[in-house]
Every structure is written in structure tokens, then in C-alpha cells.
Amino acid sequence: MSDFETLLEGMVPGASRQVILPVDEPSLPASLGLVDPSLLARGGWGWVFRATDPILERTVAVKISRPDGGTEARTALLDEARLTARLKHPAILPVHRIVAADGLLCVEYALAPERTLEVLLEAPEALMASPIERRLSLVRAITDALARAHEHGIVHGDIHPGNIGVGPSWEPYLMDWSGASTGPLGTFTGDPAYAAPELLFGQPPSSNADVYALGVLIWELFSGRRLRPRRRGEDLGSFVARWRHARIPEAPNSELAATLTAALQPEADQRCSCRELLVLLDGALSALADVQHRLAMGASLMDEAREHLLRWHELGVRLDEERRVVLVQSQKIPGYADLHHKRPLWEAEDRVYQLTSERWLSWLRATQQATLAATLLPESRESQSTLGELWWERMVDAEARGDAREAWLARQQVLVADPERKGTTLVSPTHLSLDTETEGASVEISSFIEHNRRLISEVIDHQELPLRRLALPTGSYLITATAPSGAVTHYPVALGRLEHHQGTLRFYTPEQIGEGWLYMPSGPFRLGGDRSARRAVEPCRPTIGDRFIMEGPVTCRAWRDFLNALPEEEAFRRTPGRQGRFGAADTAWTHSEEGWSLPESWELSWPVIGVSFHDAVAYARWCTEQTGRPMRLPTEEEWEKAARGVDGRAWPWGDVFDPRFANMARSIPDQPGPMPVGSFPIDTSVFGCKDMAGNVAEWTMSMMDGKLIAVRSGSWQAEPDELRCASRRAVPAHYRASVLSFRLISEEPLRT
Numbered sequence: 001m002s003d004f005e006t007l008l009e010g011m012v013p014g015a016s017r018q019v020i021l022p023v024d025e026p027s028l029p030a031s032l033g034l035v036d037p038s039l040l041a042r043g044g045w046g047w048v049f050r051a052t053d054p055i056l057e058r059t060v061a062v063k064i065s066r067p068d069g070g071t072e073a074r075t076a077l078l079d080e081a082r083l084t085a086r087l088k089h090p091a092i093l094p095v096h097r098i099v100a101a102d103g104l105l106c107v108e109y110a111l112a113p114e115r116t117l118e119v120l121l122e123a124p125e126a127l128m129a130s131p132i133e134r135r136l137s138l139v140r141a142i143t144d145a146l147a148r149a150h151e152h153g154i155v156h157g158d159i160h161p162g163n164i165g166v167g168p169s170w171e172p173y174l175m176d177w178s179g180a181s182t183g184p185l186g187t188f189t190g191d192p193a194y195a196a197p198e199l200l201f202g203q204p205p206s207s208n209a210d211v212y213a214l215g216v217l218i219w220e221l222f223s224g225r226r227l228r229p230r231r232r233g234e235d236l237g238s239f240v241a242r243w244r245h246a247r248i249p250e251a252p253n254s255e256l257a258a259t260l261t262a263a264l265q266p267e268a269d270q271r272c273s274c275r276e277l278l279v280l281l282d283g284a285l286s287a288l289a290d291v292q293h294r295l296a297m298g299a300s301l302m303d304e305a306r307e308h309l310l311r312w313h314e315l316g317v318r319l320d321e322e323r324r325v326v327l328v329q330s331q332k333i334p335g336y337a338d339l340h341h342k343r344p345l346w347e348a349e350d351r352v353y354q355l356t357s358e359r360w361l362s363w364l365r366a367t368q369q370a371t372l373a374a375t376l377l378p379e380s381r382e383s384q385s386t387l388g389e390l391w392w393e394r395m396v397d398a399e400a401r402g403d404a405r406e407a408w409l410a411r412q413q414v415l416v417a418d419p420e421r422k423g424t425t426l427v428s429p430t431h432l433s434l435d436t437e438t439e440g441a442s443v444e445i446s447s448f449i450e451h452n453r454r455l456i457s458e459v460i461d462h463q464e465l466p467l468r469r470l471a472l473p474t475g476s477y478l479i480t481a482t483a484p485s486g487a488v489t490h491y492p493v494a495l496g497r498l499e500h501h502q503g504t505l506r507f508y509t510p511e512q513i514g515e516g517w518l519y520m521p522s523g524p525f526r527l528g529g530d531r532s533a534r535r536a537v538e539p540c541r542p543t544i545g546d547r548f549i550m551e552g553p554v555t556c557r558a559w560r561d562f563l564n565a566l567p568e569e570e571a572f573r574r575t576p577g578r579q580g581r582f583g584a585a586d587t588a589w590t591h592s593e594e595g596w597s598l599p600e601s602w603e604l605s606w607p608v609i610g611v612s613f614h615d616a617v618a619y620a621r622w623c624t625e626q627t628g629r630p631m632r633l634p635t636e637e638e639w640e641k642a643a644r645g646v647d648g649r650a651w652p653w654g655d656v657f658d659p660r661f662a663n664m665a666r667s668i669p670d671q672p673g674p675m676p677v678g679s680f681p682i683d684t685s686v687f688g689c690k691d692m693a694g695n696v697a698e699w700t701m702s703m704m705d706g707k708l709i710a711v712r713s714g715s716w717q718a719e720p721d722e723l724r725c726a727s728r729r730a731v732p733a734h735y736r737a738s739v740l741s742f743r744l745i746s747e748e749p750l751r752t
Contacts, residue, residue, distance in 0.1 A: 026067060029101035032108070034062065045073045046104075050111065060096060061112060065105040074105040081107045084177050086152055091145035091172050093165075112175050113168070117161035117217070124224035130170075133292065135221050136285045138172045143214055143281060145174045147274035150207045157205035158190035159213035161220075192240045193228045198268050200244040208268040211277060215263030223252035255287040294376045298383065301373035305386055308366030312393065315359040322351045323538055334706030366390055374417070381420075388418020400539040401531045404655050429471040430495035434479065436505040441465040443505075444480040445472075448647075448654075454661065454682060455654035465505065474499075476647040478686060483507040491521050492686045494647040506546065512749035513548060514629070518688045520547040525641045526648030530726035533650075537726070542637060549634065549642050550743040552677035552690040553607035553698060554619065556598055562619055563589070563596040571596065574618060576610035579736040605676035607696045607741040613709045613733035616699045616742040623744065633701040634745040636728065639712045642745075643693070643725040645686035650724050651693050652685040657720045662694030665717050672716045674738070689743075693723040696741040704730035715739035 025047060028037040034051035041048045046065045053060055065073040085095045096108040120127050142164060149156060158176060165173040192200060196212035199205065219227050227249060230239050248264050251257035259280040262272040329345040367390050373383040395410035415423045442464050446457035457478045463470065472495055479491040487507040495501055503523055513519050522545040529539025563571045577587040588599050588610060598604065620631045643652055651657060659666040662683040663675050678690045685692055697715045704710040708730035714723030717739060721727065
């Protein structure tokens, strides 16, 4: 038989070294004074009983020698007892007494726990759920016991999970010292799953081999897996041969890397001693304690961050409610009301201010706590996810307020903090579906890019209609649809995250739209929310149906035709001029037999100025009679959509201002004043409407501040914030000024 075959012959994992012969079980000697004996196990040299000591009221374990073993059996048990007594360690079961009775040697030990490490390893989920310090303390106690043995020149020789008992408080006991010796043991006959490589080549057990077995136990305790699993159907010879050339395994966590590297070296003389292993374990325990402290602190910070985030959401709901209260109160209470009547409005406004401050404080505290938690727990998905959610909320809020720069900054933070979840949502495509009743129509899809501080459209695709869930990145687009007849429809669309926009394209001929008019297709748009604008409405996204709107304000030429068509008495009442809040009108136009004439400094291509709200309504009524198309002043919502498009931009051309983009107080070096419609081509909306930021302000049909009329747009004497498309102000209906004009809108095409 070869050396390898001899080695395999002796290997029976977890068993004693002697072959058990079928000898009758003896009775426990009565002279021991023990009661209720029961057999626990039997080995090569004898039997192990469980019994009760009635005097000391404790349960003990008793080993008795085999009668047929003679002197050799008694000597083996006595050697084991002496060796165990010499060690005197908390992790080694103490010897209570040695008694010779009925020709047998009886050794009484403290009773080992029924649970062993083998039992714990069979339930890996429960094992890994146990505190990491508890497992480290258990390993440290076993290592310390083995170090004590090595210092006495004792080698255990058979360390495996079945030989380590674990008490109810996880106190460990290194058991089965029957094979221990102070000298060479010959061929190793223990468990090959925990044997050092040299043992699998037939070398005798050594202290270095004990250290290797400890390393295997440590790896399994902290990974929850067997280091050397046996394959199904694999014989012992193949198993041993497979592990004779072992490599150092990857550590289950970084804190134990140095410990396992030192214990699991393939070469015996390169392994650390048990005392050196203790030092490494203490370092690992300290490092893991630091990790646990960071984990606990990070978890506490995360709890606080989530509480503040929840508070943010709760305050958001309350803030929306209070803003609605302010809106209702401001509509109910006119500006001229007595102060005591305004108290409910003031109180609501104070609550909005207070809730806004509290809400942002909650966000700030949540972000601070989540950032600290993410620093302490860099690999925690939860902390990164919470931080990403907080910046997501900031981004959404900034978008709703129309703050593009803050929204961009928050977006970058989302991508950094939570790239997998929220970041994926940011880059996920939106979808566009468009139908039409016109066969053979096609579309040109353009995205908006900033060029020279204004948004311009750049063609990115061509498609045939209808479109079915066309995937596009989140953003703003201009769809230019063309029918076979040549009719063109401009359809701007703002695609939000994960949105599926569905719309219907209609085509109208130039004759149906009307000369000097534009078609504004039905659809949703972003209203208000511009915190830099004057008195902008709260952000929302209403939908307005098909509209036809004048390309520019009504011109002086058109107003002259209107006056000439009116009875003389009414024409005098509708003559442009200046009229403030007090006093009569100061008429600027003159009348003769040839009709009405403009002042010398005025031009026919100017927007008509100096007309009141009532004058504008009268003009709309007259145009309706002349054309058969119902016309009126636009509402605030209709005007803002025509000016801003659908994506909530600050000015008709984009989100960056320059005085040369529109006629305003600082556009020209000379004295500012009205200019012909369209003199500033950049001041044109995505629908084609001209002069919607500067040149003249415009009447709407919407009420504001009680009985006042809402006026939109800036003028030739305005500043940039007044030119923002969301800016609003209110004036009396009879008011006439050199900055006030209007344009008309209709819900119907011209009849052809």
C-alpha cells in the first residue's frame, strides 16, 4: 500500500484514531456517586457518559476506559486528562476528578455544550446574521486556548467544527484532546477539509497545521460557506488529492485579509504562530469595531435624513394647500379693501413664507445627514439612493420654478449620487406619438440648442406620420409637419421624464389661418413658475385647444382703418392718446375730411398705442363683424403660451437675456421709443409671434386684483424682469399709455 493509500485508510473525518470494536457497554461504577447516566459516545479507548452529580447539582461528562483496552486504554485517558488539566483555559473543558473503580479508569469533565460549530455552519443564514464581533470573539478564544497548548508543547492535531462546542452565550470550548501530543503523531488521521497541505502529503500534525485549521475555520465563520466543499459523488481520494495543492483564498472581508493570509500560507514555515494570529485578530476586531461604529452612526444619520425627507414631503402638501388659500383670498379681497379685511390674506401669506422656510430647512438637514451617511458608508446603496432622491426633489422643484441653472446643478448631483436608479430615470427616453387625419403627411423633428445665447432649432430626424412611441431624450422639440398640399403646422412639444406625449396634428391653409395670423396647435404647456418674473402665477401645466393668434400687435395702420370705419362720434372716443388714472384723455391723432391722421412722429407700422381695454374690445368686435371670424383679446394663459411656447422658457428666444434681443429701455443708444412690429427678429416665439417681450405691453381679457385688467409683456421703456414672459401687472380698464397695445386671438379658422 502506498503512502497516499495509507493516509486515506486512516482518515475518517471527525472520528477518533482507534477502530471501535463491538464490546458491550459497561455500567457506570456506582462508587462515582453519579445518577441518571446516559451514553453520549464511544471511542477507541472507551465510552463517554452524561450523568448528574446530586451533591453539587451539576451535569457532568464521564469518560471510562474500555475493559478490553487494558493498561493502554487507561494510560491514554489518563494522559488526556493530565494534558487537559495542564492547560487551564476558559475555552478548554476542565477535569473535575479521576477515579479508578471496578478495574476501570474514570475521568470526570465539565459537560460540553451539545451545540458545536458544525451545527452553526449548517445554518449559514443564521450564522451570518449573528454580530460579527461575536464570531470574532469566539475565534479569538479558541486561538488563545490553542496558543496556550502550543506554549506547553502540545499539538491538538484534529481541529474541525465538530470539536468546538458553543455554549448558549457563544462561549467556545475546544474539545477532544485525546489525539493531542507533545511529540510527533505519525500519520494525520483527522478531517481533510481542515488539514494543512503538508498533512495531506502524509506529514505528522504540528502547531503550524493547527494554525492552518484555525484559518479555515475563520474563513468559514465569516463567509458562511465551506472552504473545501466535497463534490457530489466524489470519493475521499479524489477530494484529498484536489486539496493537496491549496491556494490562499480571497478574504470574505477586508479586515480579515491579513489574518487569513498569515494563517493559510501553503508552506508551513511561512505561517504565523497562534500568538501572532491573536495579534492579527485583535487588529481585525478593532477594525471591525470601527466599521460597526461607522455602520451604526451611518444608520442613525440615515434615519434622521429619512425623517427630514418625510417632513419635506409633508410640508410640500401643506404648502400647496396654503398657496391655494392665498390665491383664493387674493381674488376675494380687492387691493383697496380696509386693512382689517386683508388680515386673512396676510396670515395665509405668512404661513406660506413660514412653510417655505421650514421646508427648505428640512431639505438642507436631510441632505447634510445623508451626505455624512454616504461618507461613512460609501458602499451603502441606501445612503446613495436617499441622497439621490433629495437632489431629485431639488431638481423637480427648480424645474417647476423655471430655474434652469439650479435644475441643471441638481441634475448633476443626482447623476453622481444615484446613477443606477434616479440617474437611469434621467437618461431614460421619453416617447412621442402623433396622429393626423391627413394621409401622406411627414414631420421634421428638431431639438433646441443654445447658440449665441438664444435657442435655435436643429433638425435631428425625419419621419412619416403617424408616429407611434418614437423614443426621444427628455427635452424640448419642434415638430414641423408638412401635408401633401404644402400646408405646414409647427408643433412644439416639451417631453418630461418617462413621459409619453400623445397629440393630433391638424393642417390649415394660409387662407384659413389668415394673413398676419398664426396657428397655435392644441396641447399642454408650462405656465408660470418663473420666480424672477414679476407676480408670476404658481407653476402648472394646463392644456389649451387650437387657437389662431395675430402675428404681431395691431398696427397704427389697422387702427386708422378702424377709426375711419366708425361713426365720427365713436371714432373720437376711440382715438389713441394718453389717459392716466385721473383726468381726461389727451388725444394725439387728428381728424380731417380725408380721415384720421397720425402724429408726425408716429409710423403706420408701429403697434397702436394709447388705447384702453374698452377700445381693444371694440376693435375685436368690429373685426368679428368684418370677417365673420369670432375674435377677442387673449386670456393670460393663451398669451403666455403664444409667447413662451410649451417649455416654460423665460423669454420668447430662450433663457438668456441681452438688450439687443428686444426693444426695451437699453436696446439702442438713442432715446427709446416704439418701433415697427418685428424690428427685433430675435423677439419671436416658437409659434412665430413677434414682439412678445419688448416694444409694447399688451392687454388681455383676464381680470387681476379685483376689477383691474391683466397686462402682459414688457415695453420699449421696460427692464429685463418686466420683459420675462411670465411677468404680470394690473391696470384699470380705462387706462391709456404710450406703452400699451394689444393683439387678437380666435378659436376658429377663417371661412373660405
